[in-house]
Amino acid sequence: MALYASKNVTRAADSVGLSQSSVSVVLAQLRQHYGDPLFVRTSGGMKATPRAEALRPLVYQALKLLEQCLEPSLVFDPLTSSRCFRICMPDLGQTILLPRLLSVIDKQAPNVNIEVSNLSYETARQLETGEADIALGFTEEMKAGFYKQKLNNERFVLIASKNHPDVDGKMSLAQLQQQKFVKVMLTGTSHSIIEKFLERKGIVCNYVANVPNFIGLGQIVASSSLVAIVPLRLGIIFESENAVKMVQLPLKFPSYTVNQFWHERFHRDPANMWLRSLIHDTSETLEMENRTNKAYLW
Structure with missing residues (x-):
């Protein structure tokens, strides 16, 4: 590519940081490989043969790919990315x-x-x-x-129906143990904290329904007398989207x-x-x- 641009072996050598003899040796190797002179001397300098002209766009593409590989860091453009x-x-x-x-x-x-x-x-x-x-x-x-x-x-709150007759504001421990609970059957997540904490305190909750996740839990609580212990942020969403209210727990659950x-x-x-x-x-x-x-x- 340097020889194509400069049309002169000496100037091509200078541009790539090699000696003239080194460029001549490489050019001889390329001529042997392709079975073509690639560049010939003319009155206007070293001119490319048709074979060299055909190779030029491929070599250019290869060099661009190599430049990208050698970049010290890639750049991510969110506006154009389709990742x-x-x-x-x-x-x-x-x-x-x-x-x-x-x-x-x-x-x-x-x-x-x-x-x-x-x-x-x-x-x-x-x-x-x-x-x-x-x-x-x-x-x-x-x-x-x-x-x-x-x-x-994150911390926990209790949610109950807005029309729940026995739940309002802050409940006592005795009231908590009298409630009927919905249990979310999740393992390896934050809800496991609730189970371990209640077990350490020796508190037994009356679980009358088990569900595999929090989907639909707000509606279940809103339409029944059942209660549930949920993360505060989820309680905020349930309170805004369903007929439920958040109630402060009588115990300080770990966050x-x-x-x-x-x-x-x-x-x-x-x-x-x-x-x-x-x-x-x-x-x-x-x-x-x-x-x-x-x-x-x-």
Whole structure:
């Protein structure tokens, strides 16, 4: 390419940082390889043969690809990217964070796709292999080889129907044990904290219904005398969308931290870094908005 541009062996050698003799040796090797002189002397300098002209666009493309490989860091442009990101999160995250996150992504990265799957015991392996980009939630499965970033702290409230005759404001421990509960049958998530805490305190709740997740829980509570213990942010959503009210628990349940996780293989990946930053900022915005809710004054 240097010889094609300069039409002179000496100037071509200077432009690529080699001696004239070295360029002559390489040119001789190329001529032998292709069975063609490639460049011949003319009154206007070294001119390319038809074979060299045919090779030029291919060589140019190869050099551009090589330049991209040698870039010290790649750049991720959300406006033009059509990448598909895979996020693992529990149904809580899908209810609380995901709607806002998708709205922000739609504005900042209109061609990006998001695939969501449930947080599970397979999540760590999926992050390591690249099958998943980010995991969100409360989990103790991520150990060596993973990074984590705190998104927010979460605590629990009790929800009951607005028309519940025995529940209003703040209930006593005796009242709590008299209630009929809906139990969310989740393992390895924040709801396991409730079970362990009640067991340590020797408190037995009367569970009369078991459900596999939080989907539909607000409607179940709103249309019955059953109650449930849920994370505060979910309680806020249920209160706004269903005929339920939040009630302060008589015991101080332990809070828990919601984190985002990623594998060290992708720690410096620009696309992964962009998504992590977006998730963190979106979560922070929701935190600030929810702090205006009366429940935070308890």
